Amino acid sequence: MKPNGADIDAICDLVNELCGIYLDTSKDYLIEGRLAKLVKQAGCASYVDFARKVRVDARLKNDVVDAITTNETLWFRDNTPFDALRYKIFPELIDAKAGSLFPKKFRVWSAACSTGQEAYSIAMAFADVVPDFESWDLQIYGTDISPAAVAQAQRGVYNELEVNRGLDQKYRGAYFVKSAGGWGVNDVLKRRCRFEVRNLLKPFTNVGTFDLIFCRNVAIYFTPTDRKSLFQRLGQTLNRGGWLFTGSGESLMDLGPNWAPKQHCRAVCYQPNGCNGVATLKR
Structure with a gap:
């Protein structure tokens, strides 16, 4: 599911609210790549609807944070x-x-x-x-x-x-x-x-x-x-x-x-x- 302008605004606001990460309209690819599966699993017709649902569902909040954050790490990183x-x-x-x-x-x-x-x-x-x-x-x-x-x-x-x-x-x-x-x-x-x-x-x-x-x-x-x-x-x-x-x-x-x-x-x-x-x- 490809997000439109309203979808992107809704998800950007949601992500900032949940974990402080600042996204802008150029991150539509990231939103689609990381959240499309969750949107489908939640049975939502749009990302706007998904954002509304997440705000009242603690499990979905954790799922969004886990999906959107970058856990790139390794031992003794940068040495x-x-x-x-x-x-x-x-x-x-x-x-x-x-x-x-x-x-x-x-x-x-x-x-x-x-x-x-x-x-x-x-x-x-x-x-x-x-x-x-x-x-x-x-x-x-x-x-x-x-x-x-x-x-x-x-x-x-x-x-x-x-x-x-x-x-x-x-x-x-x-x-x-x-x-x-x-x-x-x-x-x-x-x-x-x-x-x-x-x-x-x-x-x-x-x-x-x-x-x-x-x-x-x-x-x-x-x-x-x-x-x-x-x-x-x-x-x-x-x-x-x-x-x-x-x-x-x-x-x-x-x-x-x-x-x-x-x-x-x-x-x-x-x-x-x-x-x-x-x-x-x-x-």
């Missing part, structure tokens, strides 16, 4: 941010926490975690740095707008194709167990990662503060106003001296002088709440 973690960010944070009440506690937010590969990759990068990984209180909070993506992240099971996308054999041998469904993340990693569905455009209620945030390749789908608001609010959840990573093609220089980009191991990152020397933590 350079994880090199920066190993050789710059984690060592500095460890030094900064050495004299604190909780020297082994680290909180990380994978703010658009998709099916979990980013969060688990961060955990493995941390394990590369510290001795006796299991003695550290590493807490990784993974969130995504897609219920289906979060469900897979919680299961932590990946098929052969998924584990072959960026996962080195040494990590597979150390942290994965072969199962009937593919390869499962072992308990050493799983108990350090918690996943839940969260809309990044809603208030960050009860999330706490973090030493590190990854928010990559999601704000590019938001309006300029929503994008700016998102990163400002993310900055408020960072501990002093904490770091934020965005996608390789994203820049936050327009947010102000505190958001001057820094480059480590060829990865661009930001330290909006403390920029001098070794990271210092919020007291």
